[in-house]
Amino acid sequence: xxxxxxxxxxxxxxxxxxxxxxxxxxxxxxxxxxxxxxxxxxxxxxxxxxxxxxxxxxxxxxxxxxxxxxxxxxxxxxxxxxxxxxxxxxxxxxxxxxxxxxxxxxxxxxxxx
Amino acid sequence: xxxxxxxxxxxxxxxxxxxxxxxxxxxxxxxxxxxxxxxxxxxxxxxxxxxxxxxxxxxxxxxxxxxxxxxxxxxxxxxxxxxxxxxxxxxxxxxxxxxxxxxxxxxxxxxxxxx
Numbered sequence: 001x002x003x004x005x006x007x008x009x010x011x012x013x014x015x016x017x018x019x020x021x022x023x024x025x026x027x028x029x030x031x032x033x034x035x036x037x038x039x040x041x042x043x044x045x046x047x048x049x050x051x052x053x054x055x056x057x058x059x060x061x062x063x064x065x066x067x068x069x070x071x072x073x074x075x076x077x078x079x080x081x082x083x084x085x086x087x088x089x090x091x092x093x094x095x096x097x098x099x100x101x102x103x104x105x106x107x108x109x110x111x112x113x
Numbered sequence: 114x115x116x117x118x119x120x121x122x123x124x125x126x127x128x129x130x131x132x133x134x135x136x137x138x139x140x141x142x143x144x145x146x147x148x149x150x151x152x153x154x155x156x157x158x159x160x161x162x163x164x165x166x167x168x169x170x171x172x173x174x175x176x177x178x179x180x181x182x183x184x185x186x187x188x189x190x191x192x193x194x195x196x197x198x199x200x201x202x203x204x205x206x207x208x209x210x211x212x213x214x215x216x217x218x219x220x221x222x223x224x225x226x227x228x
Contacts, residue, residue, distance in 0.1 A: 034216065036219075043205055043219040046216055100158065105155040
C-alpha cells in the first residue's frame, strides 16, 4: 500500500511569516513529487513539482526534496491571507502507469492578517 | 498546463438513478483520470481512462458502478450508476500537462449530492 502522509493541521501562521508544510511517502522508488493548493469548494491547483533532491524555488514558494529521508516539504515565504487553503502533497509511484498519483490527506493552512 | 472543463458543475440526484459526468480537455492526451473526493477527504483515484482501450480501475472501484467512456483524445465521461447517498462526493477529472512532464491538471469538479 503506497502511502503519503501529511499533518492535517490546521497550521496557523501570521501574515508575512514563513509557512512550512511537510509530507512523507512510503515508497523509496518514487520519482515525482507535487504540491497542489485547494481552496474551499474548488478543485486542486498545481503549484509546484520537484524531481531531484534539493530545493526548487518559484516566487514565494520553495519545494524541498530529500529522497533518502523520503520527505518533501513546501515553504511559503511572506505568507498572505490569500494563501489560506488546503495543501495537498502528491507522489507519483513508479509502478504501473507513470501518471498515477497518490495524494496525502492535505494540510489546512490559515494565514492570519 | 491543460485547460479542462467538466459538466455538470453540480447535481442533486435521487438514489437509484445514474449521472453521467463529462470532461473535456483543450489538447489531445493519451490518458485521462477520474478521482473522487469525499467530504473532508483527499483525492482517491477511481480509474484511468485510456483512449482506444478499456479503463483501468483502482481497487475498490468497478466498471458496473463507474462505467467510463473515452471516445477520443480530448473527451471522457464517467457514469455513477445506481447511486446511493454514499456516492455524494466531488468527482474530478484530470489530464497530464503538455511539455513532457508527468504533472496533472484538474477540471473544476462535479459536486454530486444523492438524496
